[in-house]
Amino acid sequence: MRTVSNEIESIKDPGPAPHVLRAADVNPRSEKRAEQQVAILFALSGVGSLLLIYSYVFIANDVFIFIPVMGNQHAQQLGLGIGMAMSLFFLGMAAIHWAKTLMSETEVVNHRHEFRSSDEDREDFIKTVKEGVAGVQLGRRKLIKRSMAASIGLFALPPVLLLRDLGPLPKKQLETTNWKSGTRLVTDPGDRPILASDLEVGSVVQVLPAIAESGEKGEHPERLLSDIAKDPVLLIRLRPEDFNLTPEKLAMTHEGIIAFSKICSHMGCAVALYEQTTKHLLCPCHQSTFDVTRGAKVIFGPAARPLPQLDITIDAEGYLIARAPFSESVGPSYWERNSQ
């Protein structure tokens, strides 16, 4: 291996290879045949268009046909698609076959010129620009220069300002959920309150905060999607001795029932997969894995924080309730989040 220089003599350009004539250029029979082939291709394209029209008008929307390999297929969709594909594809093939076999083809040589303008043009150009700039006399007009700079700076603000009403300010929205102290846990879906005694060891339930019955005219208030984006909680019952928790976290459980936010602390996907044997929760988005026995500690993946734990207990009737709201924001991190 070594570096070489270009001072050596290269092999000379032998010039282009001689032009080879095509069959159709010399043989009238080939020419005729090529012509027929092109016509056939155009005809096939026409067949495709007809198939499309037929499928659109005559095949009902609920007809399925069985095609080997592909299985049951929606007949209309297939007819429209194959018809369209044929009509386009063969049109293209016809044009190309025509060009390749029959159209006059001669290779041509074009010459290039350098893009750089001539020296005079460049000098003239520079002179014009210089004169133009000098004519503005910015150097002498300090006052104009400064006021112009200031006004252009200010001018940049309105366009940004005008976008302000795109949405509300975040306020406390990322810090709060609908879990209050005393809120009942209700199943999702179903909205049924849950008796602690009904939960068997090993079971997992997705719950939401019960919404207050007292909507304005007594009707059931709606859950907003933005609530469902932060309220869901997973309820898991283990044997109390399975836990390996700090005393504070243990106090937040109820007889082996532990509750975590279902919203991933990484990017907010729903942490939906629970593995019975390992007692791990897995987020399908980026596979962050949380150990339920250790307070949803992250044991794998990109998430940096455990899933927030909800403090739960039971009310007088034995239904599960939240003892306190979440003590930290649920979901992904953000600049203003106080994670200490």
Next chain:
Amino acid sequence: MTTAEKRVGAIANFVDERTGAAGWVKKSLNKVFPDHWSFMLGEVCMYSFIILLLSGTFLTLWFDPSQREVIYDGVYEPLQGLKMSAAYASTLDISFEIRGGLLMRQIHHWSANIFMAAIVAHLLRVFFTGAFRKPREFNWILGIILVTLGLVEGLFGYSLPDDLLSGTGLRITSAIIQAIPLVGTYITFFLFGGAFPGVGFIPRIFTLHVLLIPGIFLAVITIHVMLVWYQKHTQFAGPGKTEKNVVGHPILPVYMAKAGGFFFIVFGVTAFLSAVASINPIWLYGPYTPGQISAGSQPDWYMGWLDGLVRMAPPWETHAFGHTVSWNILIPALIVPGILFTGMALYPFIESWITGDKREHHLLDRPRNVPNRTALGVMSITFVMISLINGGNDILATAFDLSINQIMWFSRISIFVLPPLAFVITKRLCLSLQRADRELVLHGKETGRLVRMPSGEFVEVHEPISEQKRFILTSHEQPTPLVLEDIDSRGVRRAGTLKNKLRVRLSKAHAVAIPKVTAQELKEIEHH
């Protein structure tokens, strides 16, 4: 003259007398286009874009870009009675109730994928052949803008139907924006019109997806193609081809017929795929609700590598002074891609700085003849491929019965190890290909025929290659490394010596080559 010819003449006359266009049009029609299969990749991009415009416009006629909640009462039974957004419901209607609607949706989605694949292939062609060199740097940068826009346009596109899969994608998008220090939270609230999922995002990205971004696309593609036209296409080296000419077919009739025909073929193939291969069957995913998720959540492949980077990121966050910085999101989703795309955009200037070559280039390189660049390209591809593989780690894990942990650790390590390895291997490979070229020119190709020499030994007969082929294999320039003195002509140490040293090192690495066969060498061999 036939009547058709007369009519064309009359129209041409009418236009020319009012615009004086004949001169310019004549010059344009005389432009020639060199032929090579890889020059069609750019065309595929353009044609897919046109297909996207056509099929997308069809979809807009029925699509309702609204997050307003409706109860579905259409023909698809499994979802009847469910609450969903109008966007999702209207996408179901397009799929099940509009004749040809599903076909158009599938054409739109397939062509989006073909579009992105063609852009990537086209970009690689331009990179590996050195077509980005002076005077074509502008077009290279426009190309980088087009890929970036394509990524965003595609993401917005598959987010529109508001199904469970795409909603999950939007959830992740919002988390990425939200992770930007200082302003992220505000920007998300403004973009989404409130706390996620908000009320405004789908209608807003709809406007961007069907109006603003396609408008920018159209403008940039136009400039891109006009520059190709004006600067004339590059060509591969070969007999009769020089830096000062272009050899090929004129636009009329052959080139026009082939290009036009090719458009219909691309469209036809897209339609065929869409007829037989289902893509994005949103009715199977169900409507989006943030409390649920479909297992195996995957973005389209062109976003998959970013997802893979996010998946392999270490769990780093900084918590200080009441603030949180999510490195686990910022690094893989914003910083690494930012560096990658900026590096790509600047590459033509970086290479010319390394080689000190400021001349125009219209003849393309064979990738093996520029080992350093080729190796760098393969290194980047390796990086992206590992990310992409990791983006599908859950699918791979189930398909090959591996644990996700294994795949993740494999990716985390190999993202650092394999790209440099790929660089070294590629560079060696290029050099051995150069050596093979040298052998070929000097001794011809092996025929597989053995003859017995009078002395009794067997030798293989070599057949000399044609003069044209010899020229093709030797007409490239072999670069010389830069020489930069630390001391200038007046004996003063130059400023920026370190930078000079780096530049000299790089240019030396760039100039490594197997010496090509010279005319003298060939003569000597022929005289034996």
